[in-house]
Amino acid sequence: MARLRIASFGLIALLAAACGPGAATTAPTTVPATAGATQGAVATAAPTPDACATANLKTVTAGVLTAGTDNPAFPPYFNLHESPYPSPWEDLGYTGDPTSGEGFESAMAYAVADQLGFSKDKVTWVVVPFATSFAPGPKAFDFNINQVSYTPERAQNVDLSDGYYSLKQAIVALKENAISKETTLAGLAKYKFGAQIGTTSFKAITDEIKATAEGAVYDTNDLAIAALTAKQIDAIVVDLPTADFITNVQIENGAATIVGQLAGAAGSDEHFSLVLPKDSPLTPCVNGALATLKAAGTLDELAKKWLPFQEAIPVLK
Amino acid sequence: MSLGPGPSDVDLLTGGLPGGPVRFRRRRRFSGRSSIVAAVSTVVFFGLLAAAITGAPGWAQVQRAFLNPTFFWGSLPDVVGHFWVNVQLFLVAEVLILGLGLVLAVLRSLPGPVLFPIRLLATFYVDLFRAIPGVLVIYMLGFGIPGLGIAGIPVDPFLWAVVALTLLYSAYVSEVYRAGIESIHPSQEAAARSLGLTRAQALRFVVLPQAVRRVIPPLLNDFIGLQKDTVLVSFVGVVDIFRTAQIKQAATFNFSPYLAVALVFILMTFPLARVVDWLVARDRRRASAAAR
Numbered sequence: 020m021a022r023l024r025i026a027s028f029g030l031i032a033l034l035a036a037a038c039g040p041g042a043a044t045t046a047p048t049t050v051p052a053t054a055g056a057t058q059g060a061v062a063t064a065a066p067t068p069d070a071c072a073t074a075n076l077k078t079v080t081a082g083v084l085t086a087g088t089d090n091p092a093f094p095p096y097f098n099l100h101e102s103p104y105p106s107p108w109e110d111l112g113y114t115g116d117p118t119s120g121e122g123f124e125s126a127m128a129y130a131v132a133d134q135l136g137f138s139k140d141k142v143t144w145v146v147v148p149f150a151t152s153f154a155p156g157p158k159a160f161d162f163n164i165n166q167v168s169y170t171p172e173r174a175q176n177v178d179l180s181d182g183y184y185s186l187k188q189a190i191v192a193l194k195e196n197a198i199s200k201e202t203t204l205a206g207l208a209k210y211k212f213g214a215q216i217g218t219t220s221f222k223a224i225t226d227e228i229k230a231t232a233e234g235a236v237y238d239t240n241d242l243a244i245a246a247l248t249a250k251q252i253d254a255i256v257v258d259l260p261t262a263d264f265i266t267n268v269q270i271e272n273g274a275a276t277i278v279g280q281l282a283g284a285a286g287s288d289e290h291f292s293l294v295l296p297k298d299s300p301l302t303p304c305v306n307g308a309l310a311t312l313k314a315a316g317t318l319d320e321l322a323k324k325w326l327p328f329q330e331a332i333p334v335l336k
Numbered sequence: 337m338s339l340g341p342g343p344s345d346v347d348l349l350t351g352g353l354p355g356g357p358v359r360f361r362r363r364r365r366f367s368g369r370s371s372i373v374a375a376v377s378t379v380v381f382f383g384l385l386a387a388a389i390t391g392a393p394g395w396a397q398v399q400r401a402f403l404n405p406t407f408f409w410g411s412l413p414d415v416v417g418h419f420w421v422n423v424q425l426f427l428v429a430e431v432l433i434l435g436l437g438l439v440l441a442v443l444r445s446l447p448g449p450v451l452f453p454i455r456l457l458a459t460f461y462v463d464l465f466r467a468i469p470g471v472l473v474i475y476m477l478g479f480g481i482p483g484l485g486i487a488g489i490p491v492d493p494f495l496w497a498v499v500a501l502t503l504l505y506s507a508y509v510s511e512v513y514r515a516g517i518e519s520i521h522p523s524q525e526a527a528a529r530s531l532g533l534t535r536a537q538a539l540r541f542v543v544l545p546q547a548v549r550r551v552i553p554p555l556l557n558d559f560i561g562l563q564k565d566t567v568l569v570s571f572v573g574v575v576d577i578f579r580t581a582q583i584k585q586a587a588t589f590n591f592s593p594y595l596a597v598a599l600v601f602i603l604m605t606f607p608l609a610r611v612v613d614w615l616v617a618r619d620r621r622r623a624s625a626a627a628r
Binding site: 249 | 401479482483485491492493570571572573574575579582583586587588589
């Protein structure tokens with residue numbers, strides 16, 4: 020009887036093994052190396068005038084352009100404005116209002132919308148958390164603007180426009196900490212860094228700084244700042260405009276400083292791109308709009324107006 | 337004095353036929369046919385389930401996103417490597433939790449009006465830490481206390497995660513102990529007192545040994561829950577097994593690394609549960625043997 024029971028369970032196991040993972044193994048999604056990011060993953064064919072005419076644009080809501088960004092929205096990308104803010108954005112004393120048109124990305128969004136033929140009152144905003152903006156799946160926005168850097172992995176799931184801003188990563192530390200005196204890249208390796216999850220800032224800790232201690236990971240930059248002030252980490256890696264905001268506004272009493280900016284991997288040009296849904300018909304039109312703005316010098320103008328500090332920060336080599 | 341396969345094996349197949357040693361031979365004759373029926377039924381059920389799942393229209397995408405072998409095997413070494421953080425955390429925390437939980441349970445059972453403030457404090461502690469969500473506790477302890485900047489207070493986030501888990505889980509575990517203590521018949525304590533033991537001695541030598549043995553399965557339950565709750569440490573920056581899977585997922589947009597995490601926990605939990613079942617069964621056998 021015991022033998023029969025063993026045999027029957029053996030039969031179950033055999034059958035389970037046979038029909039289990041016998042399904043055809045799917046071809047894995049290749050993850051290309053990030054060396055030498057190219058400008059814009061989508062082949063931008065010259066948009067035919069008809070396809071990009073305002074009336075022909077297939078937006079999420081007809082006649083209205085839906086832009087997305089995260090909540091809270093921070094200066095200098097989205098500057099402070101008089102209350103009330105449109106829900107769910109709130110005036111927390113240091114957070115911005117996307118609809119104001121003030122702030123680098125707010126102004127950029129309205130400039131692109133203007134090129135596409137949507138005036139300021141025809142643009143609506145929705146909240147899109149950072150990490151979900153470039154995850155696969157359908158989107159509730161026409162474009163998302165939120166300091167999203169171009170990477171080949173992200174470009175596989177969404178359309179990333181041409182760059183509207185070339186950025187550098189920067190290191191923020193407390194002035195009292197020894198790291199604030201460092202001047203070389205090699206000197207940084209022995210410290211403990213923190214960054215937000217899913218960002219190119221976090222990748223810079225292993226790829227560029229080559230820190231010996233594993234980087235600490237936080238859900239948001241706010242939590243990384245809390246860890247910095249609690250002296251649990253020596254420094255934070257963030258993009259340069261955010262670093263400027265953190266040291267001038269978010270951390271009180273001028274306790275923090277920017278140690279320096281990183282040069283970026285050789286041959287690469289990290290840039291912010293607008294995020295659009297995968298294979299969106301608006302992508303060539305948005306790229307056309309950006310090209311026009313670039314040729315007119317508007318991109319540089321906006322950068323100079325809202326992000327004026329870049330040249331003063333030393334580059335760590 | 338064992339009569340062959342344990343009663344639990346036969347119960348699984350035959351649905352627990354009653355009867356003692358006299359009916360055992362008849363029960364064994366039925367179990368052969370029952371095995372075949374069980375085998376066929378299992379194959380048919382799981383076969384139908386598998387067909388329903390793999391036949392669904394979105395199966396190919398889901399399989400690519402969640403059951404992708406490339407990302408699964410690729411992430412496994414990193415995931416397993418960071419598991420050590422969680423292991424250290426729950427081993428250290430469990431020892432402290434078992435101790436603090438027992439102290440709280442005993443404090444709550446202290447008799448007499450003079451000791452009312454102690455009982456009140458213990459009850460307040462237990463209610464408070466069962467009420468507050470763990471995420472709040474870890475943020476307040478992990479960022480708040482180090483953020484005060486008081487010299488001499490350690491800032492290590494791992495340490496504060498141990499403290500947070502201890503405070504949270506000892507509240508639950510103390511209730512488990514209390515249930516165990518109250519389940520011991522009062523005659524046990526009465527008999528101990530009549531033999532001349534003090535209340536404390538009766539508790540230590542008569543009541544607690546029985547009570548703790550009785551609540552080992554629910555204590556194991558809480559321990560297994562604790563192993564997952566070690567994810568709290570990732571909120572304060574430490575990269576543990578969960579955060580490692582999240583980093584990989586954020587970089588590749590594939591959820592298969594989470595499957596690797598699940599596998600690690602399954603491989604740990606199944607044997608652990610079987611070992612404890614065996615310990616409890618052995619304990620019962622010894623207790624019933626001693627009673628004869």
